[in-house]
Amino acid sequence: xLVHRRIQAWLQANxxxxxxxxxxxxxxxxxxxxxxxxxxxxxxxxxxxxxxxVPLAWRRTRPVLSGSITAFFCLMQVIFxxxxxxxxxxxxxxxxxxxxxxxxxxSLGGLALALIGGMLFVFRYFANPFEGLGTMTAAMFVFxxxxxxxxxxxxxxxxxxxxxxxxxxxxxxxxARRLETERQQERDLAAxxxxxxxxxxxxxxxxxxxxxxxxxxxxxxxxxxxxxxIAVKTLGTIAETGRGSLREMRxxxxxxxxxxxxxxxxxxxxxxxxxxxDAVKRAGLEVxxxxxxxxxxxxxxxxxxxxxxxIQESLTNVLxxxxxxxxxxxxxxxxxxxxxxxxxxxxxxxGADAAPPAPPAAGSGQGINGMTERVALYDGKLVAAPAxxxxxxxxxxxxxxxx
Numbered sequence: 195x196l197v198h199r200r201i202q203a204w205l206q207a208n209x210x211x212x213x214x215x216x217x218x219x220x221x222x223x224x225x226x227x228x229x230x231x232x233x234x235x236x237x238x239x240x241x242x243x244x245x246x247x248v249p250l251a252w253r254r255t256r257p258v259l260s261g262s263i264t265a266f267f268c269l270m271q272v273i274f275x276x277x278x279x280x281x282x283x284x285x286x287x288x289x290x291x292x293x294x295x296x297x298x299x300x301s302l303g304g305l306a307l308a309l310i311g312g313m314l315f316v317f318r319y320f321a322n323p324f325e326g327l328g329t330m331t332a333a334m335f336v337f338x339x340x341x342x343x344x345x346x347x348x349x350x351x352x353x354x355x356x357x358x359x360x361x362x363x364x365x366x367x368x369x370a371r372r373l374e375t376e377r378q379q380e381r382d383l384a385a386x387x388x389x390x391x392x393x394x395x396x397x398x399x400x401x402x403x404x405x406x407x408x409x410x411x412x413x414x415x416x417x418x419x420x421x422x423x424i425a426v427k428t429l430g431t432i433a434e435t436g437r438g439s440l441r442e443m444r445x446x447x448x449x450x451x452x453x454x455x456x457x458x459x460x461x462x463x464x465x466x467x468x469x470x471x472d473a474v475k476r477a478g479l480e481v482x483x484x485x486x487x488x489x490x491x492x493x494x495x496x497x498x499x500x501x502x503x504x505i506q507e508s509l510t511n512v513l514x515x516x517x518x519x520x521x522x523x524x525x526x527x528x529x530x531x532x533x534x535x536x537x538x539x540x541x542x543x544x545g546a547d548a549a550p551p552a553p554p555a556a557g558s559g560q561g562i563n564g565m566t567e568r569v570a571l572y573d574g575k576l577v578a579a580p581a582x583x584x585x586x587x588x589x590x591x592x593x594x595x596x597x
Contacts, residue, residue: 209254217250220284227280235275242271243281250284253291258300264288265307272311278319285311286349293353294360301357305350312342390567405513406435406477431476463498464526467505471524474509480521481509487528490594497592500568501526501535504576507561508537508588516541516586532574532593539585565590 224243245267249260268285285308292304316338411432462470471481493501505524512522520541527534562578565588569576574592581587 220247224281257296290353294356538587
């Protein structure tokens with residue numbers, strides 16, 4: 195079976211070589227047969243036979259040219275030769291090739307010429323008296339024309355069926371190629387989206403954990419001179435924050451490595467907000483959480499992760515930019531349309547006279563922009579701007595996902 199497929203594949207991939215080989219065998223057979231007909235013009239018959247058989251080499255690669263040459267020599271034969279030639283059977287192969295490989299106009303034109311040629315062939319060689327034969331009756335003439343043209347029509351029909359099958363296979367191959375291209379594009383887009391998602395996750399983890407660690411380290415450095423035990427507690431907070439961040443980093447790297455165990459660990463959700471706030475409190479920031487309303491339906495896991503990351507990024511920006519003695523408030527309000535998250539602080543932030551207009555944005559190339567992109571993925575909206583009277587305010591709304 196494997197050898198058969200290889201042979202078939204080679205035959206389909208080399209049409210000119212195959213047709214040339216068949217043409218050479220045809221020349222040997224039909225040209226030698228033409229010399230045995232007993233015609234008074236053997237040279238002319240050999241030339242006509244060659245003109246009919248040789249174009250077979252291009253019957254698939256150049257079907258219109260091949261058919262035109264064959265038709266010309268057939269016409270010359272009908273006009274000048276008094277005997278039918280064995281090579282005339284090749285006309286059926288030419289009609290088949292025109293129907294299978296030529297444009298539609300050439301296919302129909304070749305069929306019409308072949309049908310007319312069949313009638314002329316009968317009239318020229320069988321209706322007129324020669325070699326002792328009498329003139330055919332009208333009925334016999336019509337019968338022979340119908341018989342000859344029926345054979346031609348059958349050859350054209352088989353060629354047209356082959357054409358239909360070939361075009362159907364080409365359409366399937368084109369569709370398969372388009373589907374493969376679309377699948378590759380989808381894979382590329384999914385990979386790009388995953389890279390963007392992992393970049394946001396990495397930023398959230400690294401920015402938050404490092405902000406807590408740096409704040410704790412700076413505070414411990416100044417406070418340990420007066421109370422060494424503060425350094426011990428601070429180092430504990432730093433270690434806990436580092437371990438938590440390491441777990442998150444391992445989870446993300448597990449996704450990149452294809453580690454199923456790592457990639458299926460639960461992501462942070464709204465239930466983890468209290469743990470986040472406790473970690474921030476240990477870093478020295480006074481934070482309070484307020485929850486109002488009741489959820490109408492459960493948010494998707496990705497939406498809850500987005501709300502968690504908004505709170506995490508906002509509190510991280512407070513730690514980095516709001517200054518000393520700051521208080522932050524986190525509000526989670528469930529409405530009839532979805533969840534509204536508000537995080538605001540009373541620090542100097544954008545309200546400082548000597549500070550730039552919006553210090554939190556200084557570190558938010560990935561921060562605030564990343565939060566905005568996350569919220570937009572769930573048809574939500576995020577607004578981050580300095581508050582009147584000082585401080586900074588972040589408001590995000592995530593609607594329910596309707597079925």
